[in-house]
Amino acid sequence: MPELPALLEIVAHGVTAILATWLGLIVLTRAGRQPGARVFALLTGYLVVWSVAIIAQRLTGQPGRVGGPLNAIEDVAAFLLPAGTLHIALALAVEGRRSTVQQAVLVATYAVSGAMAVGAVFFPDQQFAVSPPHLELPGIPGEVLGWAWIVARMLIFGAALYWIVRALGGAGADLARRRQLLAALATVAVGALGGVLRFLPGPSDSDPWLGVSLVTLAVILAAYAVFAQGVFLSPEVAVQAFRYSIVIGVGVTLYVAALIGLERWTQDVLAIQLPIVTGLALVVTLALFDPIAGWARRVIRGRSARETAYDRLLQALGQDVLTAQRPEGVVEPALARLSRTFRLLGAVVKGTGGEVVATHGQPVPDSPLAVQLPLRSGDAELGSVAFGPKRSQLPFTPQETELLSLAAGFLGASLSLAERHDVQAQALESLSAERVAVETRGTVLSEALVQAGSREAGLQVFALGPLRVERSGTMMRQWGGAKAGTRQAEAVFAFLFDRNERGAAKDEIIELIWPDVDLERADLAFHRTLGGLRTTLEPGRRGGDRGGAITFHNDRYRLDPSVVEWSDVGAFEEEMAAASASTDQDEALHHLERARALYRGDFLDDCPFYGDSAQVEERREMLRGRCVDLLLALGERYERRGDRPAAAASFRQARSISGDELPPADEALSRLGASV
Numbered sequence: 001m002p003e004l005p006a007l008l009e010i011v012a013h014g015v016t017a018i019l020a021t022w023l024g025l026i027v028l029t030r031a032g033r034q035p036g037a038r039v040f041a042l043l044t045g046y047l048v049v050w051s052v053a054i055i056a057q058r059l060t061g062q063p064g065r066v067g068g069p070l071n072a073i074e075d076v077a078a079f080l081l082p083a084g085t086l087h088i089a090l091a092l093a094v095e096g097r098r099s100t101v102q103q104a105v106l107v108a109t110y111a112v113s114g115a116m117a118v119g120a121v122f123f124p125d126q127q128f129a130v131s132p133p134h135l136e137l138p139g140i141p142g143e144v145l146g147w148a149w150i151v152a153r154m155l156i157f158g159a160a161l162y163w164i165v166r167a168l169g170g171a172g173a174d175l176a177r178r179r180q181l182l183a184a185l186a187t188v189a190v191g192a193l194g195g196v197l198r199f200l201p202g203p204s205d206s207d208p209w210l211g212v213s214l215v216t217l218a219v220i221l222a223a224y225a226v227f228a229q230g231v232f233l234s235p236e237v238a239v240q241a242f243r244y245s246i247v248i249g250v251g252v253t254l255y256v257a258a259l260i261g262l263e264r265w266t267q268d269v270l271a272i273q274l275p276i277v278t279g280l281a282l283v284v285t286l287a288l289f290d291p292i293a294g295w296a297r298r299v300i301r302g303r304s305a306r307e308t309a310y311d312r313l314l315q316a317l318g319q320d321v322l323t324a325q326r327p328e329g330v331v332e333p334a335l336a337r338l339s340r341t342f343r344l345l346g347a348v349v350k351g352t353g354g355e356v357v358a359t360h361g362q363p364v365p366d367s368p369l370a371v372q373l374p375l376r377s378g379d380a381e382l383g384s385v386a387f388g389p390k391r392s393q394l395p396f397t398p399q400e401t402e403l404l405s406l407a408a409g410f411l412g413a414s415l416s417l418a419e420r421h422d423v424q425a426q427a428l429e430s431l432s433a434e435r436v437a438v439e440t441r442g443t444v445l446s447e448a449l450v451q452a453g454s455r456e457a458g459l460q461v462f463a464l465g466p467l468r469v470e471r472s473g474t475m476m477r478q479w480g481g482a483k484a485g486t487r488q489a490e491a492v493f494a495f496l497f498d499r500n501e502r503g504a505a506k507d508e509i510i511e512l513i514w515p516d517v518d519l520e521r522a523d524l525a526f527h528r529t530l531g532g533l534r535t536t537l538e539p540g541r542r543g544g545d546r547g548g549a550i551t552f553h554n555d556r557y558r559l560d561p562s563v564v565e566w567s568d569v570g571a572f573e574e575e576m577a578a579a580s581a582s583t584d585q586d587e588a589l590h591h592l593e594r595a596r597a598l599y600r601g602d603f604l605d606d607c608p609f610y611g612d613s614a615q616v617e618e619r620r621e622m623l624r625g626r627c628v629d630l631l632l633a634l635g636e637r638y639e640r641r642g643d644r645p646a647a648a649a650s651f652r653q654a655r656s657i658s659g660d661e662l663p664p665a666d667e668a669l670s671r672l673g674a675s676v
Contacts, residue, residue: 458565
């Protein structure tokens with residue numbers, strides 16, 4: 001009979017193995033396509049192998065024969081557990097592709113853990129351990145190597161916790177994601193503490209059950225995260241899967257126990273060794289499994305004996321009736337993902353009657369900075385979706401609008417599929433093909449979101465008003481290097497951006513930014529600032545490489561056009577040109593309103609040095625005049641439509657921007673009977 005500490009360890013390992021097996025199989029079979037689900041199943045597999053190997057070592061009657069192989073299996077699983085923990089932490093914390101640092105840390109972790117696992121199999125007496133037998137190198141005691149491996153595993157756990165905490169800080173007001181990340185953080189923290197106590201000298205030798213008990217608690221917390229917080233499974237599916245697995249598990253256990261008891265009874269009574277009862281039970285099980293499983297599903301879901309049309313539809317589509325998620329259930333998670341990706345204030349989906357179907361974040365205001373798109377499936381109008389505005393209060397770029405259109409297509413297809421499920425439950429073959437199409441759209445959307453969040457994008461320049469520059473949705477705040485002023489570097493960027501292909505000479509830039517500095521010092525400051533700006537525009541540029549962002553030719557510096565992916569100045573001109581070319585009045589008005597939203601103020605209004613110089617005035621005046629013409633055109637179109645308030649507002653804004661007397665606007669306001 002094992003002593004109490006040993007018994008506690010065996011019990012803890014047994015509970016861990018059972019829970020990990022159950023939880024891993026549920027996630028793998030019900031949510032195998034979800035990001036991170038297979039990694040989670042692999043991690044639970046490590047736990048099962050680790051616990052079973054230790055239980056077998058403690059209970060075997062032939063430790064000399066099986067002790068060595070079982071110990072090697074234990075070490076392999078134990079050494080891979082930190083890597084698996086980091087892997088699942090990154091899978092839950094990172095939406096999109098992992099960064100270069102994250103990927104490098106993960107690969108290094110698996111490499112080190114794998115090397116240790118190989119050593120445990122082939123060199124069991126030469127491992128990195130504090131206590132002998134262990135590996136010793138010339139000049140490096142074995143204890144040092146053992147402690148180094150302990151510290152390495154602690155750092156791996158620390159990295160997993162760090163990236164979950166970092167993701168938690170970026171979750172913002174998304175309560176569902178915050179709860180999921182908090183549950184993941186608690187699980188990893190408790191599991192990491194248990195792992196450290198399990199391999200740390202002292203506690204691992206005197207009270208091994210303590211660390212294992214914390215690992216068991218971590219598995220219980222993981223079950224809470226999966227079933228209560230919707231990690232991998234939606235709440236409805238998780239609850240049903242939990243109930244179903246408990247009922248079926250208890251039923252199978254009782255069935256097997258009864259079968260074993262009946263088999264022993266028949267052998268004693270009939271005095272035969274043939275497994276007659278087991279054979280008959282196998283035939284009965286095969287014959288009655290589907291009816292009994294269907295009855296269990298109906299009881300668990302609270303359904304009547306008569307299957308609903310929706311259940312028949314799911315069965316025909318090859319879906320699990322118990323755990324399949326309704327198509328409209330993906331709408332709200334999709335809105336949450338889009339809001340996090342584009343940093344939106346909110347998003348809302350409305351039906352054809354204006355009723356709210358799903359919402360996330362704050363109510364979407366009636367603003368030109370928000371994007372409203374129709375939801376269609378074929379020729380059918382299903383409602384609309386509104387996104388934004390962005391938290392930065394900047395307009396959407398064309399690339400972002402295109403991605404939102406892709407999202408609207410996915411949402412519209414999902415709502416359409418839900419409607420067809422309700423009203424055309426009998427059209428099974430056609431609905432099966434449509435379901436495949438919707439899932440394909442969801443995959444395309446997910447891949448597009450990953451690319452949008454991780455690709456190396458160019459700059460988005462907002463110059464109509466205060467200068468703002470973004471890269472991949474993040475505003476650029478530092479322009480210069482360690483020895484270059486950021487204001488001066490921003491002024492050089494604005495100068496080159498405004499000059500475009502004409503470029504600028506060094507003397508022009510020095511005269512603008514360093515007019516009162518002697519020539520030698522000004523020349524040195526110019527080159528330092530230019531180097532810092534080049535590094536900002538091309539983060540991967542090495543010190544000796546000038547890069548291609550800023551070129552020098554014929555004594556003039558020029559900004560490479562490929563550096564700027566999008567600018568509001570270019571978009572403003574494109575919208576104005578599209579409005580002039582359009583023959584449809586509504587379409588032309590739409591283009592004019594988009595151009596109006598892009599113009600936030602005078603060109604490069606608050607740009608240091610360059611914004612206050614005479615160099616910018618010519619183009620600033622030209623763009624200001626273009627905006628005045630735009631507002632006059634808008635006012636005239638609204639006046640022809642009979643929308644007097646909108647027309648008067650446009651004329652007043654034109655007068656305000658022009659800064660001088662504007663007779664056409666005054667005459668129009670007089671004609672409308674509005675005050676000047």
